[in-house]
Amino acid sequence: EPEVTQTPSHQVTQMGQEVILRCVPISNHLYFYWYRQILGQKVEFLVSFYNNEISEKSEIFDDQFSVERPDGSNFTLKIRSTKLEDSAMYFCASSDGAGGQFFGPGTRLTVL
Amino acid sequence: QQPVQSPQAVILREGEDAVINCSSSKALYSVHWYRQKHGEAPVFLMILLKGGEQKGHEKISASFNEKKQQSSLYLTASQLSYSGTYFCGTERDGATNKLIFGTGTLLAVQP
Structure with a gap:
């Protein structure tokens, strides 16, 4: 069964x-x-991202964050100048637009 | 804006039933239900679209009352594997698929 994958599983920065x-x-x-x-x-x-552009973002997603689809398969989240409060589990999800969103296993980000 | 779930937590014995409610103060386009086990990603259970539909998935079913802006998840004859935190995710329009997750309901099924 197809699934969403994420790397790394844990990132310390x-x-x-x-x-x-x-x-x-x-x-x-x-x-x-x-x-x-x-x-x-x-x-x-x-x-959320569709057709190579952001379709909606929350108030959390400020200028510190950016997303990109650099090729036909990867989808990335860049966090610049990380802060302690950015420590969290980050989940990527995808959908076909009509059904549910399928989540990846997550990346645990720890900012020291 | 965040949907409110009730109860916050529930403990069941195997074979017992449970109902988890999700209530929004805003009009909804759809409601999604997810189960998350500790340390894992949320797992999609089902989606209900406006129109007041009801869906079933094995012994787990759900209803959506768009007029009341409420959805309920029904777990019947619970199994140990049902344990986890259940989240509803609400979508206000179908354009962006942005989900706002509820407060969560912790379900513990005991032997």
Whole structure:
């Protein structure tokens, strides 16, 4: 069964550094998303992406964040100048636009 | 804006039933239900679109009352594997597929 994959599974970085989180969505899906979940809290929407552009973003998704689909398979989330409060699990998800969103296993980001 | 779920937590014995509710203050286009086990990603269970539909998935079913802006998830004859945190995700329009997740309901099924 097709699934969303994410790398790395765990990323540790120093405050102020840049990180890139990578995702490979399900191959025939056209809608891509990033969510984050701070430990013990609910899942929060960051951004949705369709047709090579952002379709919606939350107030969390400020200039520190950017997304890109550099090729036909990868979807990336870049976080510039990381802060302590960026520590969270980051989930990528994809959908065909008509059904549910399928989540990847997540990348645990730890900012020290 | 965040959907409110009730109850916050529920403990069941195997074979018992449970209902989890999700309520929004805004008009909804669809409601998605997910189950998340500790340390894992949310797993999609089902989607309900406006129109007041009801869906079933094995012993897990759900309803969506768009007028009341509410959805309920029904778990019957619960199994140990049902344990986890259940989230509803609400979508206000079908254009961006942006999901706003609810507060979550922790379900623990005991032998």
